[in-house]
Amino acid sequence: MAERFSSVQEVVDRLRSVDYLSDTGIAGVVYLADRLEKPILVEGPAGVGKTELAKAVAAVTGSRLIRLQCYEGLDESKALYEWNYKKQLLRIQADREHETDWAVVESDIFSESFLLTRPLLEAIRCEEPIVLLIDEVDRVEVETEALLLEVLSDFQVSIPELGTIVGKQRPIVILTSNNTRELSEALKRRCLYLHIDYPELEREKEIVRVRVPEIDEALAEQIAQVVRSLRSLDIKKAPSISETIDWARTLLLLGHGAVDQEVIADTLHVLLKYQGDIAKAKKELVTEGKSILRGTESGKTL
Amino acid sequence: MAFNAAKMSDALTRNKIEVPSGIGDGVLLDVFQGFVHELRAAGLPVSMTENLDAMRAVEIVPLSDRESLREVLAATLVKHFRHRSAFDTVFDVYFALHSGGVNPEEDAGRGEVGDAEENGGVPGQQGSGGSGEGVSNEEIAEMLLAALMSMDRDQLRELAAMAVSRFAGMEPGRPVGGTYYLYRTLRQLDYEALTGRMMQRAAEQVLDGETDSPDAPESLEARFQREEYEARLREFRDLVEAEIRKRLVADRGVEAMARTLRKPLPEDVDFMHASREEMAQLQKAIEPLTRALAARLAQRRKHRNRGQLDFRATVRHSLSYGGVPAEPRFKNPRVSKPEIMVVADISGSVASFARFTLQFVYAMAGQFSKVRSWVFIDGIDEVTNFFAESDEISEAIHRVNTEADVVWVDGHSDYGHAFEVFHDRHLSEVTSKTSIILLGDARNNYHASQAWVLKELRQKARRLFWLNPEPRGYWDTGDSIVSDYGVHCDGTYECRNLRQLERFVTAVIEA
Ligand SMILES: Nc1ncnc2c1ncn2[C@@H]1O[C@H](COP(=O)(O)OP(=O)(O)O)[C@@H](O)[C@H]1O
Ligand SMILES: [Mg+2]
Numbered sequence: 001m002a003e004r005f006s007s008v009q010e011v012v013d014r015l016r017s018v019d020y021l022s023d024t025g026i027a028g029v030v031y032l033a034d035r036l037e038k039p040i041l042v043e044g045p046a047g048v049g050k051t052e053l054a055k056a057v058a059a060v061t062g063s064r065l066i067r068l069q070c071y072e073g074l075d076e077s078k079a080l081y082e083w084n085y086k087k088q089l090l091r092i093q094a095d096r097e098h099e100t101d102w103a104v105v106e107s108d109i110f111s112e113s114f115l116l117t118r119p120l121l122e123a124i125r126c127e128e129p130i131v132l133l134i135d136e137v138d139r140v141e142v143e144t145e146a147l148l149l150e151v152l153s154d155f156q157v158s159i160p161e162l163g164t165i166v167g168k169q170r171p172i173v174i175l176t177s178n179n180t181r182e183l184s185e186a187l188k189r190r191c192l193y194l195h196i197d198y199p200e201l202e203r204e205k206e207i208v209r210v211r212v213p214e215i216d217e218a219l220a221e222q223i224a225q226v227v228r229s230l231r232s233l234d235i236k237k238a239p240s241i242s243e244t245i246d247w248a249r250t251l252l253l254l255g256h257g258a259v260d261q262e263v264i265a266d267t268l269h270v271l272l273k274y275q276g277d278i279a280k281a282k283k284e285l286v287t288e289g290k291s292i293l294r295g296t297e298s299g300k301t302l
Numbered sequence: 303m304a305f306n307a308a309k310m311s312d313a314l315t316r317n318k319i320e321v322p323s324g325i326g327d328g329v330l331l332d333v334f335q336g337f338v339h340e341l342r343a344a345g346l347p348v349s350m351t352e353n354l355d356a357m358r359a360v361e362i363v364p365l366s367d368r369e370s371l372r373e374v375l376a377a378t379l380v381k382h383f384r385h386r387s388a389f390d391t392v393f394d395v396y397f398a399l400h401s402g403g404v405n406p407e408e409d410a411g412r413g414e415v416g417d418a419e420e421n422g423g424v425p426g427q428q429g430s431g432g433s434g435e436g437v438s439n440e441e442i443a444e445m446l447l448a449a450l451m452s453m454d455r456d457q458l459r460e461l462a463a464m465a466v467s468r469f470a471g472m473e474p475g476r477p478v479g480g481t482y483y484l485y486r487t488l489r490q491l492d493y494e495a496l497t498g499r500m501m502q503r504a505a506e507q508v509l510d511g512e513t514d515s516p517d518a519p520e521s522l523e524a525r526f527q528r529e530e531y532e533a534r535l536r537e538f539r540d541l542v543e544a545e546i547r548k549r550l551v552a553d554r555g556v557e558a559m560a561r562t563l564r565k566p567l568p569e570d571v572d573f574m575h576a577s578r579e580e581m582a583q584l585q586k587a588i589e590p591l592t593r594a595l596a597a598r599l600a601q602r603r604k605h606r607n608r609g610q611l612d613f614r615a616t617v618r619h620s621l622s623y624g625g626v627p628a629e630p631r632f633k634n635p636r637v638s639k640p641e642i643m644v645v646a647d648i649s650g651s652v653a654s655f656a657r658f659t660l661q662f663v664y665a666m667a668g669q670f671s672k673v674r675s676w677v678f679i680d681g682i683d684e685v686t687n688f689f690a691e692s693d694e695i696s697e698a699i700h701r702v703n704t705e706a707d708v709v710w711v712d713g714h715s716d717y718g719h720a721f722e723v724f725h726d727r728h729l730s731e732v733t734s735k736t737s738i739i740l741l742g743d744a745r746n747n748y749h750a751s752q753a754w755v756l757k758e759l760r761q762k763a764r765r766l767f768w769l770n771p772e773p774r775g776y777w778d779t780g781d782s783i784v785s786d787y788g789v790h791c792d793g794t795y796e797c798r799n800l801r802q803l804e805r806f807v808t809a810v811i812e813a
């Protein structure tokens with residue numbers, strides 16, 4: 001299979017072209033995954049761009065995104081395939097009148113048209129280029145994780161009634177985890193590993209600018225500064241990138257061209273989810289009776 | 303400064319590392335295997351597959367692109383974010399940039415060294431490792447301030463090198479990790495005062511020159527400015543540290559240096575001896591663990607998604623399929639109200655463990671509303687509300703320490719008495735939905751054990767666990783009576799670091 005990227009820098013540039021701002025860490029792993037044909041396991045707190053990375057990679061490689069959203073209780077029948085049990089029963093029922101030979105019925109009800117294809121099987125069978133996203137894998141039980149591992153190892157599946165179906169391509173596979181539990185060593189060994197954390201100020205500022213283009217540079221800088229400040233506090237849940245973006249949109253909507261203490265006090269709930277965190281942030285950032293920010297005209301927030 | 307195999311071999315030769323005569327790939331392979339060996343020695347579980355993946359990764363990324371190389375190697379070799387910092391240290395040592403060694407000035411004939419003086423250029427503009435002779439300390443300080451204000455990274459790197467040459471006072475052959483040199487260099491640069499000086503400089507640059515009066519609360523803009531400068535200074539500090547390590551590596555060789563820098567992985571750091579910083583890290587790691595634990599203990603059954611088959615509903619529903627029971631219907635499983643009780647020893651013998659214990663309790667309480675907690679020494683007191691009412695752990699701990707009534711006679715551990723009181727007051731509240739976790743070293747000062755309490759608790763409760771902060775080898779020695787209690791528990795676990803806590807949580811989850 002032809003390689004999709006020729007250098008790490010090219011990955012950075014192409015992701016940027018679809019408004020995804022990566023760094024050497026993110027782009028390096030994508031580049032490597034393409035070359036080594038290995039899945040990527042992306043871990044990190046919620047809202048730092050894990051899911052978005054898969055979408056962006058699909059977009060820049062002209063691939064269709066197939067997504068398996070994980071949840072507690074997800075099993076083989078929802079991840080891989082399932083026989084359409086209702087349809088089969090109805091078929092058997094309908095047959096009672098005609099007294100068809102059982103062998104015929106049996107081979108009939110275990111044929112393609114009674115098969116419910118789930119995302120993993122869909123990915124294996126797909127002929128066109130795809131990116132397979134297995135989202136929030138930490139939410140499945142250990143048994144399902146083992147199933148995923150098996151599928152990822154050979155990219156094939158054998159259905160007793162139909163035989164083995166072998167994948168025609170080695171797509172880019174991205175698994176994400178919000179780190180609510182440790183994944184198995186075996187799965188980790190199989191994958192390349194990427195930990196995405198909250199971005200540095202510069203990258204966050206850029207993300208705000210590409211995602212909310214109406215925001216000017218000075219305001220984007222202030223936004224990133226407030227968020228950095230909040231993340232340095234000892235709070236329960238630090239604001240993520242998606243909250244930063246939500247906040248930027250809120251400011252825009254309310255017509256605030258600059259951030260001051262009053263604005264922060266009024267809109268902090270967009271960035272922080274816990275009352276305790278909001279109270280603490282107010283105490284730290286919004287000091288009673290202080291004037292608003294000065295000197296933002298220069299473009300520098302000094 | 304590019305990393306390449308020739309330079310690497312050069313560095314290796316100078317570092318007196320034995321390399322096969324063939325340079326190039328052979329050398330790189332050696333360096334690489336040494337690198338992986340050191341990662342393993344540092345505790346990273348690098349498997350054979352991962353080792354091979356990493357070798358393929360090295361072939362794919364040009365060695366001159368050092369940061370990409372770092373990232374692709376990390377992607378293949380580091381599968382846990384907690385291990386990243388250990389990885390970076392080893393990477394920096396093994397894939398160090400070309401360096402002049404500990405005492406570049408005396409190291410005559412080494413190319414880059416001292417270029418600045420020889421070429422008569424402005425010190426700090428070129429070359430590396432020169433001490434910038436002819437430049438006064440004040441001038442260095444001024445150049446540093448200017449570079450920090452404009453965040454000129456190249457200039458900062460030069461200045462870091464210059465500062466190390468001039469101030470660190472490095473001596474060849476000393477088996478140190480470099481913290482001492484770092485400290486010396488930064489002190490000479492008056493590092494602690496630099497944020498203030500940058501703030502002042504910024505104020506002078508602003509036209510009105512307005513500054514906050516010293517006792518006014520910090521304005522928002524001043525806060526952001528301070529945070530920005532602190533971030534820049536951290537970056538500079540890292541540059542100084544990197545420079546020192548680079549020279550130490552050149553002096554002592556990669557292997558010795560890597561060995562000196564080896565530290566326990568975060569999961570192996572002993573709760574009792576963790577530094578403040580380490581404890582803060584641990585706290586973050588404890589959070590998801592307690593979440594998993596609480597979730598598991600809160601579950602009624604492992605597969606409780608479906609209740610029993612509801613026969614009547616299934617039949618009724620089958621009518622729409624012409625009598626075929628196509629969609630089985632299930633009764634809703636009955637909702638249970640599980641509860642977790644945590645009972646923790648906070649006596650002197652586990653004082654340094656108590657910090658972890660309370661953090662654990664705090665994290666548990668935050669996960670799950672039906673967590674009740676008690677602390678004891680020879681008396682016992684419920685502290686559930688301290689945790690429920692505090693937004694911050696420090697506040698909760700403060701209340702535990704000042705308000706909890708845990709001394710009965712003399713404030714020396716008496717598990718037996720504490721358990722008896724617990725029995726009298728709370729046994730009736732323990733039900734088949736209650737999980738109980740006891741934390742302590744079971745050092746009972748030779749008092750009566752009253753182990754029968756645990757026996758009764760276990761009979762009533764769903765599960766009963768004991769976490770002991772002492773190394774297993776000390777159990778049941780002296781006045782420790784873990785086994786007297788342990789026989790009545792579903793499990794006794796040594797729990798003195800994160801790895802062991804994880805093991806306990808996994809055991810509970812998989813049970
Ligand atoms: N690197 C990035 N570049 C651009 N936008 C980003 C980036 N990271 C996150 N975002 C924004 O944040 C949002 C949340 O990201 P998402 O991928 O859903 O987070 P996660 O999957 O990690 O919980 C995205 O919809 C996107 O708008
Ligand atoms: Mg997501």
